[in-house]
Amino acid sequence: MGYDSDISLIDTLSVMAAAIFTAVLAEGLSWALIYRTEDYKQIKKSVEALSKQLEREKEKVVTASKQKSQEKKISKTDTMLKNTSQQLNASKMKSTMIIALFMIAFMSTLSSTYHGVVVAKLPFSPFSMLQNITHRNLPGDDSTDCSMIFIYLLMSFIVRNNIQKFFGFTPRTPFNMWEPPNYK
Amino acid sequence: MASIRSTEFNSAQSLEKDAIMDNLYWIKQIISIILGCVAGGMNLTGFPIIICFGIAVSSFSLVYAWQIMKAEEIESWDLVTEAFGPSFFCFILVWTLTFTFI
Numbered sequence: 001m002g003y004d005s006d007i008s009l010i011d012t013l014s015v016m017a018a019a020i021f022t023a024v025l026a027e028g029l030s031w032a033l034i035y036r037t038e039d040y041k042q043i044k045k046s047v048e049a050l051s052k053q054l055e056r057e058k059e060k061v062v063t064a065s066k067q068k069s070q071e072k073k074i075s076k077t078d079t080m081l082k083n084t085s086q087q088l089n090a091s092k093m094k095s096t097m098i099i100a101l102f103m104i105a106f107m108s109t110l111s112s113t114y115h116g117v118v119v120a121k122l123p124f125s126p127f128s129m130l131q132n133i134t135h136r137n138l139p140g141d142d143s144t145d146c147s148m149i150f151i152y153l154l155m156s157f158i159v160r161n162n163i164q165k166f167f168g169f170t171p172r173t174p175f176n177m178w179e180p181p182n183y184k
Numbered sequence: 185m186a187s188i189r190s191t192e193f194n195s196a197q198s199l200e201k202d203a204i205m206d207n208l209y210w211i212k213q214i215i216s217i218i219l220g221c222v223a224g225g226m227n228l229t230g231f232p233i234i235i236c237f238g239i240a241v242s243s244f245s246l247v248y249a250w251q252i253m254k255a256e257e258i259e260s261w262d263l264v265t266e267a268f269g270p271s272f273f274c275f276i277l278v279w280t281l282t283f284t285f286i
Contacts, residue, residue: 007284052198059257123229123283146280154277161270165209172202 012119015148019155026099027163033095035169043088047171050081120146204253209267216274224282
């Protein structure tokens, strides 16, 4: 395998540049509409403080007699954290929807421009659900042909996450979607 | 007095943990780019490469935090999952691009 002369480097770079542009624009809009508001900053601080408090409570070693009250305390803080996190998500809802509509419109335009164009070759054969994205709008049966949408989504995700991390837009919390069951 | 000192100590520990996790986030991104370039440059293909990437990055996270930074109080789950998504997607992207064009 290796370089396929039918795949244009310019096409791929254009898709990546478009992804970077829209990701930066989306984060800029998010900052203007969401992150810089006092409301969001307050709720974010609360989420971070509650996360740290919960972590400390879970690490505390107590005697058997105080075990039940400790568990009650942890449960109460956990509930408060979940409610505050929901508040945080709700405060972002309207603006996030506006940004999402813009992204969808832009991606549709880009998708029609690159209809039927292979922008990369995947080094693995994706499973059937993923092929709906990687092989979107492409002719033929070669599952390793990659459409612009996959490259666009990957690039966009990476750029947005790194911008959010670099500028500290999202709260630092030890809790995330990867939380295992029976997490202490 | 003891409770104030304990709070200060906890805050210092917490800040140290945050710094370690922040560093780990960025180091994982860099490692993903390097591993992606190597995998693509060597024309490696298939899902086993993805599994090897997962094992390599997870192992590095644990070694970095526990052996190098001596922060044994940080749970293994936190270390493995810190920046897992961004680093995984970064690896897939770089691997795909180097595989396609080199």
